[in-house]
Amino acid sequence: MARRKKIYEGKAKTLYEGPEPGTLIQYFKDDATAFNAEKRATIEGKGVLNNRLSEFFMNGLTAIGVPNHFIKRLNMREQLIRQCEIIPLEVIVRNFAAGSMAKRLGLEEGMRLPRPIIEFSYKDDALGDPLVPEEYIIAFGWASQQDLDDIVALALRVNDFMSGVMYGVGIKLIDFKIEIGRVWDGDFMRLIVADEISPDSCRLWDIESGQKLDKDVFRRDLGSLTDAYSEVARRLGVLPTNGPIGDKPTLIN
Template sequence: MARGKQIYEGKAKILYEGPEPGTLIQFFKDDATAFNAQKKAVLEGKGVLNNRISEFVMLGLERIGIPTHFIKRINMREQLIRHVEIVPLEVVVRNVAAGSICKRLGLKEGDPLPRSVVEFYYKDDKLGDPMISEDHITAWGWASPQEIDDMMAYALRVNDYLSGLFAAAHIRLIDFKLEFGRQYENDMVRLILADEISPDGCRLWDLDTGEVMDKDRFRKDLGDVVEGYREVARRLGVLRNDDEGTGDKSGPKLVRNNGEAPS
């Protein structure tokens, strides 16, 4: 599938014009960044795994009625997606104390929260993506009150789905980040899930050992970052154990499922 000119490059993905109006091609890079890009590396195969894991999750969310920008996976590193106007917010859902909430509230990492908590952050790397309130969002017009309600409702539904999905794979969902976009159709506009859902934006721990299986392996210099992502893919059924023979330097081999499927 031919892609058009590049229109955006972020820390982990590149967006190109798509083959049809209202579409884009999303390319997953191997680049890894942390601490607002102060720490950088290239991790061979990470983009391939994130592409496939995100496809698997997005298809599952579509099946339960959550609209997403995902249309189809094109190849090992690219997806065809709907063109949306990104809402400049990160929506974080937390189930277990980890990361910045521990420092803010004096919590012990690994302690379950009283209930799932939804937080909003303003997307601005120069400001360090600051945490904001609903009043900030409406005062500056980043989203309407109805859009805030919709994002929170979608976030909690996604949390329910992901918690069950990962628990079945013997993985504990600690927290995760979502982004949303506005899709315009004639005079109508609707809010849909955008970006990606992968170990780049989720904290995932082994259910028994607590072993980290996500981007914190990179943040905390734990090593074997891609292997952590690969294990997530294996457990979800995205990557077959028998595909991982020694001496194959072409990267992860992924299972075609024919449509089945934060700071």
Template sequence: MARRKKVYEGKAKILFEGPEPGTLIQYYKDDEASKADGLTSTANVAPISVASEGKGVLNNRLSEFFMTGLNNIGVPTHFMRRLNMREQLVRMVEIIPVEVVVRNFAAGGISNRLGIPEGMALPRPIVEYYFKDDKLGNPMVSEEHIIAFGWAAQQDLDDMIALALRVNDFLSGVMLGVGVRLMDFRLEIGRIWEGDYMRLMIADEISPDSMRLWDLRQAERADGTVPEPGPMADVYAELARRIGVLPSNVTHPAKASLIN
């Protein structure tokens, strides 16, 4: 990797200065982001970090796929273009310090908190907020907290919900088309200024690091019955194959020549 100025390093990505003002290069590592509640950084539990060879390559391609799709339907994102196997060119944004979680089915934290059986469809998509602070375990917060502490204004929150629900519609449809149930997912949203005008856009990444996915294509048992949907196995490679960014005959993503 050529020497360049590092702006930030997290558990799963490194940000470097971009080639033009207002841009960054986002490099995907193989380490997993902190896992909590089956999502990334969404509950008060201790983080874990493991390395999976080739995971960063797959997340780069998967996030490119989802971000490009969102851009094409008019949902603004920070994604500009993929540069190579592990890097993307993205817009520099001011990250709002609140993670947005959208839940479609009960699992993880909401099941534990409310005693709802895992897998149960929720009456409607539920939007939750978590304050971005790993030292505090990224605690769940309310709109009142967000507005009172100045993390975002009421209009920002209204726009964040609208963006999150549009992303949910898009991702749910894509996933269902490849036999996957989108249980829940996390988003980070950033601000960008164009003169005096400010707008919000989807930032960070959209990948299995920030989703809980259940497989609707369960293998038939020996007795001929089919199990109920459950968490996807080998989620990174399997999702990449179904989406079409990894050839179906590749078994080692780190050494694969991925589809352009």
């Protein structure tokens, strides 16, 4: 690890220079943060689980033709990804009212929305990642109108895929966020799904019990985050279906 050039370090992941031009190595840490990093902890095994879960979802997107940055998993904590220019927006897709939306609008958590709602927040930790309207995005040059149209189309395809996969294992996809990157093939630019897709970036509730299986477990002190993420991985076939869930999850290839 020390011989690699560090490109960027975030709250949950570190990016290193990749072995080939145009590639990066994405390392998943065990750090957990909430409330704009005001709450912090180290959860042993979290990075391993998120690496494998993000691999699972990105491969699924590739299979249905949704472009993304994932190339291959290298080991239990690292994956090789395509380098891209990240658009400074978090793209939030909401199927049910929860979290900040429920608080802002006085809605009951878990209320089904009339249709999937897409929100954008400006990626700036110092500002608390504020919500921004499309007019701001275009005016400040973060993305063009065509970019936004393409981002919405990508986000809705991801939502369709994720909702179906989760429903098939008894989990309700409440909401999620993704990041979008730009890549160039010669003079042609295209948008791809980047960053990660994991329980860190989704709200996932058990359909029958309403049990939370996402980072709200950590935010709200609802139990073991590793157990929650392990349950998601187990249902999706990333973990074995039997055996105890511990702090050091045993994963299958």
